Amino acid sequence: MLLLVPATGVDLVSDALLELDAAAVTVEDADADTPDEQPIFGEPGMPQTQTEKVAGWQRSVLKALFEDEAAAQAACVGLLELDEAQGVHVQGVRPVEEQDWVRLTQSQFSPVPITPTFWIVPSWHEVPAQAREVIRLDPGLAFGTGTHPTTRMCLRWIANQSASLSGSWDRVLDYGCGSGILAIAASKFGAGSVDAVDIDPAAVESSARNADANGVQLHCGLPEAAEGTYPLVLANILSAPLKLLAPLLCGHVTSGGHLVLAGILERQIEELRTAYAPWVELQVSDTQEGWVLLTARRP
Numbered sequence: 001m002l003l004l005v006p007a008t009g010v011d012l013v014s015d016a017l018l019e020l021d022a023a024a025v026t027v028e029d030a031d032a033d034t035p036d037e038q039p040i041f042g043e044p045g046m047p048q049t050q051t052e053k054v055a056g057w058q059r060s061v062l063k064a065l066f067e068d069e070a071a072a073q074a075a076c077v078g079l080l081e082l083d084e085a086q087g088v089h090v091q092g093v094r095p096v097e098e099q100d101w102v103r104l105t106q107s108q109f110s111p112v113p114i115t116p117t118f119w120i121v122p123s124w125h126e127v128p129a130q131a132r133e134v135i136r137l138d139p140g141l142a143f144g145t146g147t148h149p150t151t152r153m154c155l156r157w158i159a160n161q162s163a164s165l166s167g168s169w170d171r172v173l174d175y176g177c178g179s180g181i182l183a184i185a186a187s188k189f190g191a192g193s194v195d196a197v198d199i200d201p202a203a204v205e206s207s208a209r210n211a212d213a214n215g216v217q218l219h220c221g222l223p224e225a226a227e228g229t230y231p232l233v234l235a236n237i238l239s240a241p242l243k244l245l246a247p248l249l250c251g252h253v254t255s256g257g258h259l260v261l262a263g264i265l266e267r268q269i270e271e272l273r274t275a276y277a278p279w280v281e282l283q284v285s286d287t288q289e290g291w292v293l294l295t296a297r298r299p
């Protein structure tokens with residue numbers, strides 16, 4: 001069912017549709033791709049005039065999905081009897097083509113090359129012939145499928161440094177492990193014992209599951225599980241938490257050890273350098289799509 005709804009009614013009408021047995025409701029800008037398109041979510045470059053959270057666009061299109069056409073028609077009648085339906089214009093009820101949703105979702109995730117021979121490969125994909133080192137990972141609840149530039153830069157750093165350094169990686173800490181992808185990579189590239197920690201229990205679980213699926217052993221836990229010092233500390237979080245975590249993360253790096261930080265935009269380099277200056281001198285090791293990889297050795 002397609003409905004045109006004023007911004008003030010988006011939340012109420014969406015809730016009413018779900019009450020009327022809609023399986024899903026999506027909201028789109030009725031004026032998308034026209035000169036009247038309205039940015040409302042603080043996209044980059046947009047002046048921050050709109051600080052209040054808004055539920056929809058001035059003219060929002062709601063698409064509500066129902067089991068079948070009869071259910072959609074009944075919901076339509078039910079909706080129009082409600083006070084919430086004031087200002088709502090029903091544009092029509094149309095059948096949705098049957099799709100193989102699993103296949104469609106899977107087709108959106110392809111193997112990701114990190115180096116010519118190191119690949120992140122979803123479990124339903126064949127391993128590319130040129131891949132010598134592979135991490136098997138499916139998109140799930142936790143962040144870190146290898147598709148984000150910050151993750152890719154960390155992975156590339158691990159792969160490139162492993163030839164000369166992995167002998168010294170007897171302990172590695174992945175702080176903010178998400179799916180565990182960096183910890184798994186460190187382990188595959190020769191690290192001894194790897195601690196993978198995260199504030200999100202779902203990430204801890206996901207890391208443990210992904211480690212099993214990749215035949216590596218990780219010690220997964222909440223942040224307090226990180227203990228002592230490590231010759232390699234990896235943290236792909238975001239600039240603000242990374243600044244707060246500076247004393248803690250630097251305290252975990254062995255003297256002469258490496259610190260690798262990601263989740264930082266180019267314009268945030270200087271603030272990060274300043275925050276870490278009491279312990280280490282951060283250098284830009286890599287850049288990708290506006291993101292930077294900052295690394296340092298602890299004196």
Ligand SMILES: C[S@@+](CC[C@H](N)C(=O)[O-])C[C@H]1O[C@@H](n2cnc3c(N)ncnc32)[C@H](O)[C@@H]1O
Binds near residue numbers: 144154177
């Ligand atoms: C951007 S994801 C990175 C995941 C993965 N390491 C990667 O490189 O793809 C950041 C992760 O850090 C975790 N995180 C955020 N703040 C944290 C904190 N203060 N301490 C520990 N983990 C944190 C989040 O829960 C999230 O799983």
